[in-house]
Amino acid sequence: MRHAWTIAKNDLSLRARDRSIYIIGLVAPLALAFIFNVVFGGGISDVGETITFEVGIANVDQGPIGAAFEDVIDSIASEGLLTVTTFGSAEAARTAADNGTVGASFILPEGLSDAVLGGADATIEVVGNVDAPTTTQVASSISEQFGIGVRTANLSVATAMASGALSPEQAFAAAGEAGTATPAIEVGSVEAASRQLDSAAYFVAGLSIFFLFFIAGMSITSMLEERREGTLSRLLAAPINRQSIVAGKSLASILIGLASMTVLVIVSSLIMGADWGPPLGVAMLIVGAVLAVTALMTAVGSFAKTPEQAGNLQSIVAVTLGMLGGTFVPIAQEGFLAKLSLLTPNAWFIRGLGDLAGGGISAALPAVLVLLAIAVVAGSIGLVIAGRALRL
Amino acid sequence: MTNSRVLEATGLKKSFGDIHAVRGVSFHISVGETYGLLGPNGAGKTTSISMVSGLLQRDGGEVLLDGQSMTTTSLGPKQDIGLVPQDLAIYPDLTARENLRFFGHLYSMPKAELVKRVDEVLEVVGLADRANDRASEYSGGMKRRLNIGIGLLHRPKLLVLDEPTVGVDPQSRNAILESVEHLSSEGMAVLYTTHYMEEAERLCTRVGIIDQGEIKAEGTRRELVELVGQQDRIRITATGVQESALDELRRLSGVHSVSPSDGSLELLVADAGAVLPEAMRVLGSQHAGVSSVSVEEPDLEAVFLHLTGKALRD
Ligand SMILES: Nc1ncnc2c1ncn2[C@@H]1O[C@H](COP(=O)(O)OP(=O)(O)O)[C@@H](O)[C@H]1O
Numbered sequence: 118m119r120h121a122w123t124i125a126k127n128d129l130s131l132r133a134r135d136r137s138i139y140i141i142g143l144v145a146p147l148a149l150a151f152i153f154n155v156v157f158g159g160g161i162s163d164v165g166e167t168i169t170f171e172v173g174i175a176n177v178d179q180g181p182i183g184a185a186f187e188d189v190i191d192s193i194a195s196e197g198l199l200t201v202t203t204f205g206s207a208e209a210a211r212t213a214a215d216n217g218t219v220g221a222s223f224i225l226p227e228g229l230s231d232a233v234l235g236g237a238d239a240t241i242e243v244v245g246n247v248d249a250p251t252t253t254q255v256a257s258s259i260s261e262q263f264g265i266g267v268r269t270a271n272l273s274v275a276t277a278m279a280s281g282a283l284s285p286e287q288a289f290a291a292a293g294e295a296g297t298a299t300p301a302i303e304v305g306s307v308e309a310a311s312r313q314l315d316s317a318a319y320f321v322a323g324l325s326i327f328f329l330f331f332i333a334g335m336s337i338t339s340m341l342e343e344r345r346e347g348t349l350s351r352l353l354a355a356p357i358n359r360q361s362i363v364a365g366k367s368l369a370s371i372l373i374g375l376a377s378m379t380v381l382v383i384v385s386s387l388i389m390g391a392d393w394g395p396p397l398g399v400a401m402l403i404v405g406a407v408l409a410v411t412a413l414m415t416a417v418g419s420f421a422k423t424p425e426q427a428g429n430l431q432s433i434v435a436v437t438l439g440m441l442g443g444t445f446v447p448i449a450q451e452g453f454l455a456k457l458s459l460l461t462p463n464a465w466f467i468r469g470l471g472d473l474a475g476g477g478i479s480a481a482l483p484a485v486l487v488l489l490a491i492a493v494v495a496g497s498i499g500l501v502i503a504g505r506a507l508r509l
Numbered sequence: 510m511t512n513s514r515v516l517e518a519t520g521l522k523k524s525f526g527d528i529h530a531v532r533g534v535s536f537h538i539s540v541g542e543t544y545g546l547l548g549p550n551g552a553g554k555t556t557s558i559s560m561v562s563g564l565l566q567r568d569g570g571e572v573l574l575d576g577q578s579m580t581t582t583s584l585g586p587k588q589d590i591g592l593v594p595q596d597l598a599i600y601p602d603l604t605a606r607e608n609l610r611f612f613g614h615l616y617s618m619p620k621a622e623l624v625k626r627v628d629e630v631l632e633v634v635g636l637a638d639r640a641n642d643r644a645s646e647y648s649g650g651m652k653r654r655l656n657i658g659i660g661l662l663h664r665p666k667l668l669v670l671d672e673p674t675v676g677v678d679p680q681s682r683n684a685i686l687e688s689v690e691h692l693s694s695e696g697m698a699v700l701y702t703t704h705y706m707e708e709a710e711r712l713c714t715r716v717g718i719i720d721q722g723e724i725k726a727e728g729t730r731r732e733l734v735e736l737v738g739q740q741d742r743i744r745i746t747a748t749g750v751q752e753s754a755l756d757e758l759r760r761l762s763g764v765h766s767v768s769p770s771d772g773s774l775e776l777l778v779a780d781a782g783a784v785l786p787e788a789m790r791v792l793g794s795q796h797a798g799v800s801s802v803s804v805e806e807p808d809l810e811a812v813f814l815h816l817t818g819k820a821l822r823d
Pocket residue numbers: 525528529530548549550551552553554555556557
């Protein structure tokens with residue numbers, strides 16, 4: 118292990134002199150994330166007519182507020198911006214959002230109208246699919262707008278009157294109450310209930326893990342380059358285990374990967390206003406992702422015989438997993454692709470960040486564990502195969 | 510006797526697919542000895558020493574370093590070997606000092622000792638004044654010397670040098686040979702491969718002549734020469750040599766043959782030093798006019814030619 122560290126240190130000092138590491142680790146992911154965020158990250162107006170968002174709705178409320186909300190959704194749908202699937206239960210809507218059948222679901226809970234009209238706090242829950250951040254954001258802003266609307270007396274009264282559920286007197290009473298300082302619907306609770314990752318954070322996350330593959334790939338390519346340059350024979354002649362050579366090279370990649378991801382999170386928070394969620398949870402996910410990706414790329418690269426071969430193999434894997442895992446576009450929203458995406462560390466990292474934003478650190482733990490499991494399995498394979506493959 | 514044996518290699522075998530690179534090579538090296546593997550390109554020198562150094566898994570045979578078996582995974586014996594690979598094995602982006610430090614750490618050298626030893630080695634290989642420049646800025650000869658320096662850094666019991674002078678300017682080459690002689694005089698055992706006959710003759714206590722994966726003959730230079738029955742050759746350019754003079758020359762003791770050709774004579778003799786004055790006396794008394802004399806002592810080149818039917822360098 119001491120020798121692995123010696124090799125890692127040497128590798129770090131060699132790689133630090135290579136400009137490409139800064140481009141792959143910092144400049145490229147940030148620049149692309151910035152562009153993606155400007156193009157795709159805004160509200161409805163930016164996305165415009167060409168895109169339709171798939172949302173689900175479960176109206177268990179059966180009251181006037183629920184009916185009014187459905188009207189609002191219908192009217193947006195009639196402009197072609199939304200396609201709406203109606204679900205019979207909150208559970209069905211939640212499941213549909215979770216597995217990507219819809220991008221996001223609105224859940225209007227039982228007693229919503231009563232609560233709102235009675236002046237109590239109430240929540241329209243938005244459940245978003247982690248791979249559909251834009252849809253989720255759209256859904257959130259709709260419910261947010263609705264919440265603000267309900268708070269004004271006008272809408273409140275009109276809704277109540279239109280539904281015919283209230284007498285004018287009751288409506289006026291409700292309007293009066295709605296006009297007071299107590300908001301009828303907590304916007305804050307809408308946000309807290311959603312499993313949504315901030316769009317800037319989403320794009321930086323996806324791109325940084327994509328580029329992480331290339332940082333990780335350097336562990337094997339630098340080993341193969343040492344073979345070509347002749348220094349590998351010295352490492353093999355030295356009284357150290359072959360595995361500590363692989364481990365040292367991987368360790369260097371892990372440290373660079375951690376540094377790159379950490380800097381990206383901090384910089385994107387500062388200049389793009391990205392909201393990543395609780396730092397401890399983000400840190401756990403980053404560690405998991407870096408370990409998983411490094412282990413995976415070491416295992417993949419260990420089948421190569423030349424640096425070029427390793428580079429090609431690793432690019433194919435990086436791009437394939439990036440596409441599946443939702444790095445470039447959140448394509449994997451449903452069905453087979455969604456299931457397939459669960460084989461990628463990319464998807465688990467992004468899902469973990471979404472869970473973290475929605476449910477705190479405990480919600481992100483499953484994703485962290487999956488990433489660590491990938492790291493252990495791929496890492497063991499990689500160490501053994503790459504260690505064996507190490508020869509002159 | 511066995512105690513002083515630093516290296517004992519027996520029956521080494523290695524094939525790459527259909528190529529039988531090494532087919533049963535054996536040799537041993539004792540403390541203070543410099544053993545040469547002399548053979549042309551492709552003879553199996555690098556493959557042999559790669560097995561000796563634990564870089565390459567052998568198909569058969571045994572390597573004992575100080576009595577311990579060497580394999581690709583044995584760490585103890587590897588600590589005892591300093592390898593200087595045929596191809597440069599240095600990091601061009603690091604300075605000489607950084608290169609030495611890194612490899613010193615891999616051999617678990619204690620920090621204080623390492624610092625001291627790095628300076629010593631820089632001195633030995635003549636790079637002290639360029640120690641803090643990147644190796645990529647060095648001349649070919651300087652890179653070679655750094656390559657050697659790394660090999661002897663951790664004071665190995667056996668220093669293995671694989672054709673260390675290939676592609677080196679004469680000055681650096683001489684410096685390299687001198688430092689090998691110096692190390693040997695300090696008692697370090699050296700395994701030296703080369704296809705330069707003169708290097709083997711100058712440096713090596715014993716030489717193994719290797720060709721096509723086999724050691725064809727082994728011994729000191731004298732032993733090898735005697736083994737193949739080689740003789741000194743005296744060439745005399747002279748006029749007016751009578752038949753009687755030739756007869757008298759043939760009767761001299763130690764002369765095996767005398768063959769005249771127009772204007773010159775060639776004598777094959779056991780010892781040129783003993784025969785030459787006698788031969789001159791005979792020619793003088795027979796009134797032959799001698800214009801030049803040359804003596805050729807047999808060398809390893811001739812031995813190699815005799816053993817394999819081909820020249821060392823082609
Ligand atoms: N890794 C290898 N794969 C295939 N053939 C090899 C390999 N290494 C050496 N050889 C072959 O083995 C023979 C001996 O090579 P080598 O030991 O390098 O000779 P030398 O060092 O004496 O020049 C040559 O024919 C060479 O082509």
